[in-house]
Amino acid sequence: MSAVSKSQKKREALVRATIKLVNNNGFHAAPMSRIAKMAEVSPGTIYLYFENKQDLVNQVYIEVKASFTNFAFKDYEEHLSVEKGFEMIWKNIAEFKLKDMEEAMFLSQCDNTPMIDEASRKEGLKHLQPLLDLWIRGQNEGIIKNVSPYMLYAFSIYPMAFLMNVQQRELYELSSKHIDEAFKMAWNSIKI
Amino acid sequence: MSAVSKSQKKREALVRATIKLVNNNGFHAAPMSRIAKMAEVSPGTIYLYFENKQDLVNQVYIEVKASFTNFAFKDYEEHLSVEKGFEMIWKNIAEFKLKDMEEAMFLSQCDNTPMIDEASRKEGLKHLQPLLDLWIRGQNEGIIKNVSPYMLYAFSIYPMAFLMNVQQRELYELSSKHIDEAFKMAWNSIKI
DNA sequence: TAAAAATGAATGAACGTTCATTTTTATATA
DNA sequence: TATATAAAAATGAACGTTCATTCATTTTTA
Known part of the structure; x- marks a missing residue:
């Protein structure tokens, strides 16, 4: 067996x-x-x-990250417009962080500590490619600012992590109105 | 003695x-x-x-956070315009994260783990008030979006933390050109 | 020379991990 | 179907280590 x-x-x-x-x-x-x-x-x-504790944590990280990226791209189709595509991915990510807050918190802890080894970190990053592709397309179409993907990620996706931390710690509630406001700010900061 | x-x-x-x-x-x-x-x-x-290890870590956190906020508001004067004031604070923070990367990394680790107890976390947040005041003034003057300070922070200040993490881990270099691009994106996302 | 500061070996608790043993499961036999 | 049996899975007490913390002693300071 x-x-x-x-x-x-x-x-x-x-x-x-x-x-x-x-x-x-x-x-x-x-x-x-x-x-x-x-x-x-x-x-x-x-x-x-x-194998041991490190292996346990690494494996959990990779699995949670995979489930995160899966959810992020659910229903996403390449033929969507850049803006619609981005909105879909962005809101999927927001939904994931709301519905699976435990997993999201775990990821944010992993991404900010030396808990996870470098190889597993790299492994977890693999699956973001569709988002990078979308941004490249947006830049080619003259819709999205011509800056590095790090910059685009930092100002459009990453802020959600902060909002979730706040929500979790300060009992601040992220209503759907807030989510929509946040999305608009995200799009606003990366679009030309 | x-x-x-x-x-x-x-x-x-x-x-x-x-x-x-x-x-x-x-x-x-x-x-x-x-x-x-x-x-x-x-x-x-x-x-x-x-007193013990927890006390050591708490005290270190509070001190580093204080040195961070001190630096963030150095040279800042309330009579500056909202945009100039924000630019000054933003760039101070960027400079701090570049010059004192060790401290900045330590803070990002503390802010994303249960390492620090709640009281010390609260204590560390105290000194950001001038930035909040600036934002309120900006909103009154109709210059800054009328959303919660969490949202403003998430999209203008927090992204730097991500860029620093990337820089530290991927040997990505944050040139002064990048810093300026990043500032423009930050301002762009919070201004009306 | 007395008080304050610093030392580092000692302590006991807690940890990750192992392995001899037991329990469960799957397969073969009647 | 019922029983026997071997392999696989699971157990948990035990082990060696490492940790935070203490305190009798020594060193430094005033």
Whole structure:
């Protein structure tokens, strides 16, 4: 019996427990013993699914990042106009961050600490290509500012991370009116 | 002899060591023993200056944040126009993040993890008031969009954090041309 | 020479990880 | 269908390490 057919339930429970514990206490306060307890599994079992703690965290990161980018591009079609395409992706991302706040918080923690190793970080970035392509098209059509993708990302997508942090910490509520305002500011800052 | 007259050199060395180690390895890999070694001080000495590890990290955070906001408002005068005032603050912040990258990285790590306790986080936020005041004035004058300060911050100041992360990790260089482009995008997204 | 500051070995708790053992699952046999 | 059995999965006590913190002692300062 090969590795893939081992009980996936246990693996998923471990992934969920890792996200939750790292969110609430940070990497340094998410010991394997607690992860195991929360997943209702023995500590030893973790090592059937993951090499060690670093591997566990790396794998969780890559999976959450993949689920994030999947959601970001759902329903997105290349034939859409640049503006419509951007709006769709932007709002998908906003929706993801609202509906899966746990995952979003986990990602923001990973992206700002040395928790995750460089290889996994690179791996997680792979799937943003459609957005980069859209921006290149926008620049060719003279619709989007001719600056680096880092700049475009920084001023249009990344601000959401801040708004989510605020929401989470200050009980500030992101209503759909706010979301729409935020999208307009995002588009406003990258369009020519 | 009171607490303040104890050798400040040792305290400062401890603060610097904490910043450096937390930056390179994260909170979970910055043990007191290594902080002490890097500061060329005995582990026991730390406890003459700080209650415990949490207190050490909290105090470092508050100090770095204070030095950040001090720098952000250097040369800023209330009689400046809204646009000039914003440009000055924005570029001060950019300069701080370039010149004191260590400190800036430390702050971004603190702001995205549960490393710092809530009270210290609040304390660190106190000193941003002049920027909020400027925005309120801008809104009264009909120059700045009438949205929440969170939104203004998210789209004008916060993106720098992303650009710095990128610079640090991908060897992407933030030339003064980029800085100027970035400022224009920041202003563009908050002005009416 | 007395008070203050600094030391670093010692302490006990907590951690990641291992592995001898038990439990579960899947397959083969009657 | 029921039973036997071997492989796979899961367990959790135990291990060695590392950590934050303490405190009896030494060094520095006033």
